[in-house]
Amino acid sequence: MDRGLSLNFGRSPSLQDYDVTASRPTLVEAQGDRALFSCSIGVELAYLQGDIYQQLYSGRAQCESADTKAQRARVLADRMLHLRHQLLSFGTSDDISTMDMMEAYGLVLQSHLALIYRAIRSTRGDSPLHFCDECVAASRAAIEGYNAVWAKYRTREDTAWKAVINWTYLFSPFTPFIVLFGTVVAFKSEADLKLMGDSVETLKSAAQYSSGVAKLHDACETFFSLAKTYMAQTTMTGQQSYEGPLDQQVATEAFDPTSLYGQDWDTMLDDWDLGLGGENAREMSSFLAGNSFTWPNMP
Numbered sequence: 001m002d003r004g005l006s007l008n009f010g011r012s013p014s015l016q017d018y019d020v021t022a023s024r025p026t027l028v029e030a031q032g033d034r035a036l037f038s039c040s041i042g043v044e045l046a047y048l049q050g051d052i053y054q055q056l057y058s059g060r061a062q063c064e065s066a067d068t069k070a071q072r073a074r075v076l077a078d079r080m081l082h083l084r085h086q087l088l089s090f091g092t093s094d095d096i097s098t099m100d101m102m103e104a105y106g107l108v109l110q111s112h113l114a115l116i117y118r119a120i121r122s123t124r125g126d127s128p129l130h131f132c133d134e135c136v137a138a139s140r141a142a143i144e145g146y147n148a149v150w151a152k153y154r155t156r157e158d159t160a161w162k163a164v165i166n167w168t169y170l171f172s173p174f175t176p177f178i179v180l181f182g183t184v185v186a187f188k189s190e191a192d193l194k195l196m197g198d199s200v201e202t203l204k205s206a207a208q209y210s211s212g213v214a215k216l217h218d219a220c221e222t223f224f225s226l227a228k229t230y231m232a233q234t235t236m237t238g239q240q241s242y243e244g245p246l247d248q249q250v251a252t253e254a255f256d257p258t259s260l261y262g263q264d265w266d267t268m269l270d271d272w273d274l275g276l277g278g279e280n281a282r283e284m285s286s287f288l289a290g291n292s293f294t295w296p297n298m299p
């Protein structure tokens with residue numbers, strides 16, 4: 001829990017590896033033992049989360065070259081993919097709660113994969129709206145996964161899945177939604193805009209079971225409204241690109257684009273701390289609010 005929350009909020013973990021004296025269970029040893037296997041997955045994920053922060057997002061890591069961070073990110077991504085493969089090796093179980101937890105872990109791992117790939121610079125340039133192809137693919141897969149899981153869970157009569165949904169949403173990085181926002185604004189991706197809209201509807205339905213998910217829904221709805229406004233303006237004007245500062249764009253649908261400015265973020269997001277996702281969003285804010293901005297065409 002410490003590693004996951006610390007990573008999501010962009011903070012150093014309280015517990016370091018050198019302070020842990022308990023033996024580390026292996027997934028091979030845990031095969032056949034449902035409780036031990038789930039615990040082992042959580043332990044391995046915690047170690048990975050600590051390494052992600054230290055190697056990619058800590059203060060020292062931010063001083064490294066883009067090539068060094070990309071190399072580290074690919075090694076960490078391989079470790080995350082291997083962990084997901086081990087998760088899938090658990091197989092099926094007649095215990096619904098067990099399968100719910102395994103599915104939830106899979107979604108959390110997918111979201112963290114997007115966070116890892118985010119550290120790799122896009123070949124399209126240094127704009128905070130651009131992400132590498134692996135990051136975009138991982139983000140789309142994560143959002144699609146959450147939408148599909150909710151569509152399945154919402155029709156069930158039992159209540160145990162509500163805790164799983166709450167834990168899964170709040171334990172996962174905000175990065176995938178931010179990445180989709182970037183692709184919509186930078187490349188006019190209608191498919192990603194639709195995926196954002198579906199995700200907002202999913203969160204709206206799930207929000208009734210969690211105040212934390214309700215705040216997450218409000219944050220995502222804000223980004224979706226902004227993305228939808230940009231797309232609407234492009235459609236109305238028939239323009240393929242826009243050049244000029246953000247504050248000169250005309251607001252539509254009673255949505256003011258200047259709310260993206262950094263000083264208004266706390267109010268706009270109702271004090272919802274986006275952690276590392278918020279960091280990327282603020283980079284977008286500074287970029288869009290600059291003296292000039294060129295909308296790139298889809299390559």
